[in-house]
Amino acid sequence: MGKTVTDYANDYVEGYNARDLDRVCEHLGEKTAISLAGGMLPFADLDAFRTHTTNEWHAFPDATFVITMIREFDGGGVVEGVWSGTLRNEMIVPGMEPLPPTGKRTDLPCAIVLEADDRGVTRLTGYWNSLIALSQLGLMPG
DSSP: OOOOHHHHHHHHHHHHHHTOHHHHTTTEEEEEEEEEGGGTEEOSSHHHHHHHHHHHHHHOTTOEEEEEEEEEETTEEEEEEEEEEEOOSOBOOTTSOOBOOOOOEEEEEEEEEEEEETTEEEEEEEEEOHHHHHHHTTSSOO
């Protein structure tokens, strides 16, 4: 039997929390459609996603993702969790002004929608409320 969305999600999160970029990307192929912020931040290819993840770890050296729920459906699933981190260094985000370090922490509820087949993840889209993060980080009135 092949891997499930739960397997893919657990591998991704364990790799993310261990700062293991190869493990984060293990089930993502060159043709995987990857976007974050509900599609507002699409990645042209896997290398762009790898660069973003590395930048994120630099900006938020204590960043972690904790899974709170996984729901599988035919051909995919939804992963809910909380992404947490302290903005210690400048965060470079494509298409935006860099976020300056604030030393403040965000605990951000989020969801990741995965589509997958027996070869791996074919689509990954992350969703969260950016206003919550920006407010908690002190980058906008809360």
